[in-house]
Amino acid sequence: MKTMHLDPTAGDQAASVAEEVDKLLREGKQVAVTVAEEQELLSPQQAGQRLGISRQHVRRLIDYGELEARQLPGSSYWKIPLSSVLACEERRGRGRELAAEWSRDLEAMGAPPE
Amino acid sequence: MSQADPPRAVLDADIIYSRVLHELMGRVADDLRLLDLVWSDDLLAEARRSLVEKKCLTEEVATRWVDYLPRNFPDGETDVTRAADVDIEALTDDPDDRHVCALAIGLRVPATSSLTTAVICARPSEVRELRSPRQTRSSPPPSTPTPRIPRAHRAAGRWLGVRTADQGVAGRDRAGRGGALCRQGACSARPLSPGIQEFEPTSSISGTSGGKFPKRRISAHIPAHRTGKR
Numbered sequence: 001m002k003t004m005h006l007d008p009t010a011g012d013q014a015a016s017v018a019e020e021v022d023k024l025l026r027e028g029k030q031v032a033v034t035v036a037e038e039q040e041l042l043s044p045q046q047a048g049q050r051l052g053i054s055r056q057h058v059r060r061l062i063d064y065g066e067l068e069a070r071q072l073p074g075s076s077y078w079k080i081p082l083s084s085v086l087a088c089e090e091r092r093g094r095g096r097e098l099a100a101e102w103s104r105d106l107e108a109m110g111a112p113p114e
Numbered sequence: 115m116s117q118a119d120p121p122r123a124v125l126d127a128d129i130i131y132s133r134v135l136h137e138l139m140g141r142v143a144d145d146l147r148l149l150d151l152v153w154s155d156d157l158l159a160e161a162r163r164s165l166v167e168k169k170c171l172t173e174e175v176a177t178r179w180v181d182y183l184p185r186n187f188p189d190g191e192t193d194v195t196r197a198a199d200v201d202i203e204a205l206t207d208d209p210d211d212r213h214v215c216a217l218a219i220g221l222r223v224p225a226t227s228s229l230t231t232a233v234i235c236a237r238p239s240e241v242r243e244l245r246s247p248r249q250t251r252s253s254p255p256p257s258t259p260t261p262r263i264p265r266a267h268r269a270a271g272r273w274l275g276v277r278t279a280d281q282g283v284a285g286r287d288r289a290g291r292g293g294a295l296c297r298q299g300a301c302s303a304r305p306l307s308p309g310i311q312e313f314e315p316t317s318s319i320s321g322t323s324g325g326k327f328p329k330r331r332i333s334a335h336i337p338a339h340r341t342g343k344r
Contacts, residue, residue: 053146063118066147095144095186099137102182106133109175114132 003086005038038086041079044069050085051092061088123149124217130161130180131169140186152190153183156213192217 002020006013017033024031042050044058047067051058059078061067068084071077123143129135143149158180165176183190194216 057146061147064120064147092145096141098186099140099144099182102178102185103137105178106175109178111133111171111175111179112169114134 003089005086036082038081038083040082042082042085044078044080047080047085051088120147120150122152124152124157124214125183126214127157127161127164130158130183131164133179136179136182140182144186150190151183151187152192152217153187154192154194154213154217156194157217158183160213 004013004017004020006017021031021033044055044062048055048058053061058067058080062069062078062080067080067088069078069080072079120143123139125136125139129139139149140151143151162173162176162180165171165179166173169176171179194213
């Protein structure tokens with residue numbers, strides 16, 4: 001899964017998106033494209049669906065400061081900017097990549113699995 | 115907006131010794147943010163020595179093996195010099211456990227997170243059980259389901275000297291409140307280990323667990339320097 005951030009001040013960036021989509025289609029892969037405004041606000045339920053975790057765990061991540069969120073004036077409901085969810089997703093992706101690299105290195109060195 | 119932090123946890127050399135468990139706990143911490151992993155150079159040196167001696171790995175492989183924590187959790191590095199004024203040898207007879215005690219003292223583990231820490235550093239077999247329940251223990255009868263985390267907490271309780279009235283659970287309730295309320299006074303908990311009673315003054319914690327489980331009274335014997343209360 002790839003997320004592309006487009007900056008309205010930086011030239012024609014939509015072409016790079018089309019190029020990426022085209023590349024995947026040429027490889028015969030099915031592609032789903034989601035277009036969203038980065039400051040779009042998600043509910044904890046929606047953020048949880050995106051991150052693959054429960055609504056309750058989203059609330060915990062907000063408490064831990066892992067997810068930036070805000071309460072609308074006069075409301076007790078939390079709203080989470082999409083950009084914050086994407087940042088969390090990227091952070092988790094980096095962690096997974098580091099773990100996978102560690103595993104690959106140990107495999108290559110012939111380390112036992114247990 | 116950080117109002118709380120995930121419970122801190124020390125992975126003892128027993129956990130680091132197993133590549134699968136090691137990585138599993140790393141993913142629990144990194145991916146799900148259920149834990150904050152902490153480590154020290156002494157702990158990693160001990161794990162490296164153990165891997166070379168008991169698993170017959172080369173120095174190069176052992177170094178890469180223990181490199182997981184520093185590389186994935188650089189913020190978890192902990193200075194254990196604060197433990198320098200404590201007689202670690204009085205806490206444990208096992209030389210292999212001294213670096214964990216030093217780390218726990220250096221961290222000043224608060225009462226609410228000490229249970230999680232204890233599960234991981236003192237009861238690796240319990241964690242293994244949680245990982246593959248079907249292989250190591252029979253399933254509980256449907257009428258009395260045994261939740262996984264409370265089972266681990268009970269194990270931690272045994273290690274810490276926590277006494278629960280009905281072998282109940284200790285932990286956080288559904289609202290995220292820690293089930294601990296510190297107060298000075300006598301404590302009826304069993305001693306943690308030879309030497310732990312040497313800490314004075316001591317305080318006791320008590321509270322109730324909540325959530326979907328019935329409320330139960332718990333009490334624990336925590337050294338004053340670990341609770342931060344006088």
